[in-house]
Amino acid sequence: xxxxxxxxxxxxxxxxxxxxxxxxxxxxxxxPATVSRVLHNKPIxxxxxxxxxxxxVARMNYRPSFAARNLPMGRTGYLALATPRGSQNIFxxxxxxxxxxxxxxxxxxSSFHLIIATTPKxxxxxxxxxxxxxMILIQFQMDDTEVxxxxxxxxxxxxVGAYKQDTRLSVLTPDYPTSVQIAVEHLAKLGHxxxxxxxxxxxxxxxxxxxIAFGESIQQLGLREVGSLVTPKYTEESGxxxxxxxxxxxxxxxxxxxxxxxxxxxxxINAAQDCHLKVPGDxxxxxxxxxxxxxxxxxPLTTVASNLTLMASDAAQxxxxxxxxxxxxxxxxxxxxxxxxxxxxxxxxxxxx
Amino acid sequence: xxxxxxxxxxxxxxxxxxxxxxxxxxxxxxxPATVSRVLHNKPIxxxxxxxxxxxxVARMNYRPSFAARNLPMGRTGYLALATPRGSQNIFxxxxxxxxxxxxxxxxxxSSFHLIIATTPKxxxxxxxxxxxxxMILIQFQMDDTEVxxxxxxxxxxxxVGAYKQDTRLSVLTPDYPTSVQIAVEHLAKLGHxxxxxxxxxxxxxxxxxxxIAFGESIQQLGLREVGSLVTPKYTEESGxxxxxxxxxxxxxxxxxxxxxxxxxxxxxINAAQDCHLKVPGDxxxxxxxxxxxxxxxxxPLTTVASNLTLMASDAAQxxxxxxxxxxxxxxxxxxxxxxxxxxxxxxxxxxxx
DNA sequence: TTGTATGCGTTATCAA
DNA sequence: TTGATAACGCATACAA
Numbered sequence: 001x002x003x004x005x006x007x008x009x010x011x012x013x014x015x016x017x018x019x020x021x022x023x024x025x026x027x028x029x030x031x032p033a034t035v036s037r038v039l040h041n042k043p044i045x046x047x048x049x050x051x052x053x054x055x056x057v058a059r060m061n062y063r064p065s066f067a068a069r070n071l072p073m074g075r076t077g078y079l080a081l082a083t084p085r086g087s088q089n090i091f092x093x094x095x096x097x098x099x100x101x102x103x104x105x106x107x108x109x110s111s112f113h114l115i116i117a118t119t120p121k122x123x124x125x126x127x128x129x130x131x132x133x134x135m136i137l138i139q140f141q142m143d144d145t146e147v148x149x150x151x152x153x154x155x156x157x158x159x160v161g162a163y164k165q166d167t168r169l170s171v172l173t174p175d176y177p178t179s180v181q182i183a184v185e186h187l188a189k190l191g192h193x194x195x196x197x198x199x200x201x202x203x204x205x206x207x208x209x210x211x212i213a214f215g216e217s218i219q220q221l222g223l224r225e226v227g228s229l230v231t232p233k234y235t236e237e238s239g240x241x242x243x244x245x246x247x248x249x250x251x252x253x254x255x256x257x258x259x260x261x262x263x264x265x266x267x268x269i270n271a272a273q274d275c276h277l278k279v280p281g282d283x284x285x286x287x288x289x290x291x292x293x294x295x296x297x298x299x300p301l302t303t304v305a306s307n308l309t310l311m312a313s314d315a316a317q318x319x320x321x322x323x324x325x326x327x328x329x330x331x332x333x334x335x336x337x338x339x340x341x342x343x344x345x346x347x348x349x350x351x352x353x
Numbered sequence: 354x355x356x357x358x359x360x361x362x363x364x365x366x367x368x369x370x371x372x373x374x375x376x377x378x379x380x381x382x383x384x385p386a387t388v389s390r391v392l393h394n395k396p397i398x399x400x401x402x403x404x405x406x407x408x409x410v411a412r413m414n415y416r417p418s419f420a421a422r423n424l425p426m427g428r429t430g431y432l433a434l435a436t437p438r439g440s441q442n443i444f445x446x447x448x449x450x451x452x453x454x455x456x457x458x459x460x461x462x463s464s465f466h467l468i469i470a471t472t473p474k475x476x477x478x479x480x481x482x483x484x485x486x487x488m489i490l491i492q493f494q495m496d497d498t499e500v501x502x503x504x505x506x507x508x509x510x511x512x513v514g515a516y517k518q519d520t521r522l523s524v525l526t527p528d529y530p531t532s533v534q535i536a537v538e539h540l541a542k543l544g545h546x547x548x549x550x551x552x553x554x555x556x557x558x559x560x561x562x563x564x565i566a567f568g569e570s571i572q573q574l575g576l577r578e579v580g581s582l583v584t585p586k587y588t589e590e591s592g593x594x595x596x597x598x599x600x601x602x603x604x605x606x607x608x609x610x611x612x613x614x615x616x617x618x619x620x621x622i623n624a625a626q627d628c629h630l631k632v633p634g635d636x637x638x639x640x641x642x643x644x645x646x647x648x649x650x651x652x653p654l655t656t657v658a659s660n661l662t663l664m665a666s667d668a669a670q671x672x673x674x675x676x677x678x679x680x681x682x683x684x685x686x687x688x689x690x691x692x693x694x695x696x697x698x699x700x701x702x703x704x705x706x
Numbered sequence: 707t708t709g710t711a712t713g714c715g716t717t718a719t720c721a722a
Numbered sequence: 723t724t725g726a727t728a729a730c731g732c733a734t735a736c737a738a
Contacts, residue, residue, distance in 0.1 A: 018730095018731085020730090020731055020732080021731065021732060021733095022731080022732095032731090032732075032733090033733080033734075036732070036733060036734085037733095037734095040733085064731080064732070065730085065731055065732070067730090067731080067732095068730070068731030068732045068733095069731075069732055069733075070732090071730090071731080071732070071733090072731090072732060072733045072734075073732095073733075
C-alpha cells in the first residue's frame with residue numbers, strides 16, 4: 001500500500017516543479033544518497049562517480065533546498081540579530097551597523113543565514129515559530145520583556161553588552177567599570193576636582209556597575225561628585241534637556257562631566273554652549289561609544305571606545321560554536337576599552353566665562 | 354543520528370527532543386491531522402475536540418516548527434533585505450534604517466521572517482541555497498554583479514530606488530527627475546544664474562536620468578551649467594575632495610551646487626568653508642536624501658526628501674503579494690519628492706568674499 | 707563503495 | 723467529522 005503509483009512517471013518533466021536530489025540521482029543513474037555524499041564531499045565515493053555526479057549537478061543547475069537540508073538535522077540554519085528599538089533614528093542607535101559588519105563576516109563563512117529582528121513582535125515570533133537556531137542580543141534593557149521569553153525558551157543566545165549576572169546566556173561585555181575609571185582619571189589629570197556623572201536611563205543593565213565604578217574612581221582620586229544627572233534616554237535631546245534643567249534650577253555645574261553615552265554628551269555640549277559656556281574651558285565632557293557623530297561634534301568629543309565590530313563577530317562565532325557543539329556552558333568575556341582624546345576635554349579655566 | 358532507536362519509550366519524556374505534533378496528538382488522544390486542523394482554525398472540527406486539543410497544546414507549550422510547516426508548501430517563509438556595502442560607515446549609508454523600519458512593520462504582521470544580507474557573498478548564498486522566498490533590493494549599483502544573478506534566478510524581487518528599465522523585477526523609485534528640477538527651480542528663484550551639478554558616481558542607475566533632468570531644468574530656466582563635478586562615491590570625503598580640486602585648478606565655482614547626495618553636499622560645504630567661502634552667501638548647496646546628518650550640518654542643509662520608510666514598507670507588501678499570488682507581472686511605481694528648505698541655500702551675494 | 711529505507715515535522719488527500 | 727498516509731526534499735544508519 002505504500003507503493004502507490006506516482007501520477008507522473010519519468011517521461012514528462014514538470015516545469016513548475018523544483019528539481020530535487022531524486023531528479024539528479026535518476027539523471028546520473030545513481031542513488032540520492034550518492035548525490036548527497038558528493039554534495040557534502042564525503043571521501044567514501046568513487047572519483048569517477050563523483051565527477052560524473054558533479055557534472056550532472058552542474059548541468060541540471062541543481063541547488064539543494066536549504067530548508068529540507070536542515071530539517072533532518074533538527075535545525076533551521078538561521079541565526080538572528082535581535083535588537084529592540086532597532087529601527088529608531090540612527091543618531092540614537094548607531095550600534096547596529098558596526099555589529100552587522102562583524103556578524104556579517106562570520107556569517108559569510110558559515111552555513112547560516114542571518115535574520116534581523118528589530119521589534120519585540122519579530123523577536124517573539126522568531127521564538128514561537130522556532131525559526132532560528134540561535135540569537136545575538138544587542139542593546140537590550142532590563143525592562144525589555146523579551147529577555148524573559150528568550151531566557152526560558154532555551155534557545156542558544158549570546159548577549160553583546162551588559163547583562164544580568166544570573167543567566168544561562170553567554171555575555172560579551174565592554175569593560176564598563178574601566179571605561180568610567182579612565183574617563184575620571186583623564187579629567188583628574190587635567191586638573192578637574194568636581195565632576196558630574198551622567199549615566200543615562202537607570203533601566204539598563206550597565207547602569208549599576210557604572211554608578212559604582214564612578215563612585216569608587218571619584219573617591220580614590222579624592223575628587224567630589226557634583227551635579228550628576230539622570231536622563232531617560234540615550235539621546236542628544238535627553239542630554240540637552242538634562243543640562244538645561246540643571247542650569248535653570250540655578251545649580252552650579254561641575255567643571256567636567258563623564259557620560260556613558262556619546263549622544264547624551266553631545267547634547268550636554270550643545271546645551272552648555274547655548275548657556276554661553278565654553279567647552280572645554282568652562283566645561284569638559286567625555287562620552288562613551290566613539291560613534292561617528294562624536295568625531296563630527298563641535299568640538300570633537302573625547303570619548304571611550306570599545307571594539308563593537310570585534311565583539312559582534314566574536315558573538316556570532318561563539319553562537320555558532322554553541323549550536324554546533326551543543327555546549328551550553330554560559331561564558332563571560334570582558335573586552336578592553338580605550339580613551340580617545342579629542343577637544344571636548346581640557347584643563348578647567350576658572351572664571352573663564 | 355537519524356534512525357537511532359529511542360532508548361526510552363513513552364514513559365519518560367525525553368527533554369532533549371523537540372515536542373512534535375505527534376506528541377500532542379498522542380497526548381490528546383487524537384490524530385496529528387486533527388491537531389493540525391485545530392491549529393489552523395479549520396471549521397470542520399468538533400468544538401469539544403477543538404477545545405480539548407487547544408488545552409493540550411497550551412499545556413504542553415507546543416509550537417509548530419516553522420521549517421517543517423513551510424516545507425510541504427514549497428516555500429521557506431523568509432524574505433531578504435539585500436543591500437551590498439550595507440555595513441559601511443553609517444554616515445555613508447543612512448538608508449537602511451528607515452527601510453528597516455518600513456519593512457519591519459509589514460513583516461510584523463505577516464507570517465514571514467526577515468533575512469538581512471549586507472555582503473555580495475551573503476546575497477549569492479541566499480540565492481544558491483534557496484533560503485528565501487523573495488528579496489527587497491536596496492542601494493544597488495550597475496556594477497554590482499549580484500543583480501545579474503538575482504535577475505536570472507527567477508526569485509521574486511522588488512527594487513527600492515533607481516533600476517534599469519529592462520527587467521522582470523518590480524521597481525519603486527523616488528521621482529529623481531523632479532527632485533533635480535525643484536532643486537534647480539529653488540536656486541533660480543533665489544537669483545542664481547550659474548549652477549553646478551554633482552551627480553555622484555556614474556555607475557549608478559539614477560545617474561543618467563538625473564543628468565538629463567538637470568540639463569533640461571537648466572535650459573528651461575535659461576541658466577548656465579558651471580563647474581559640475583563627478584565624485585567616485587556618495588561620501589562626504591568625496592564631495593570635499595571634488596570641490597577642493599576644483600578650486601585648486603583655479604576654476605571659478607558657480608554660485609550654487611545641486612548634489613544628488615546629502616553626504617556629498619555636506620562635504621562640499623565643508624570644503625567651501627575651508628576655502629573661506631561663506632555658505633550660502635558665496636555658495637549655496639542643495640543635497641538629496643534628508644539624512645539625519647543634513648539637519649545637523651553647519652549650516653543645516655537644504656535638501657530634497659523622499660519617504661524611504663513608506664517605499665520600503667510598500668516594497669515588502671508588494672513582495673509578499675507577488676509571492677502569495679504568484680503574479681510576477683513587474684510593476685513600476687514613482688514616489689513623490691519634496692524640497693526641505695534650510696540654511697545652506699540663499700541669494701547669491703556678489704563679492705561677498 | 708553504493709543503495710535502501712527511514713526519519714525530520716508538517717500539511718493535504720484521501721478513505722472511513 | 724476524523725484518521726491513515728503520502729508527500730515535501732534531504733541526510734544518514736544500515737545492509738548489501
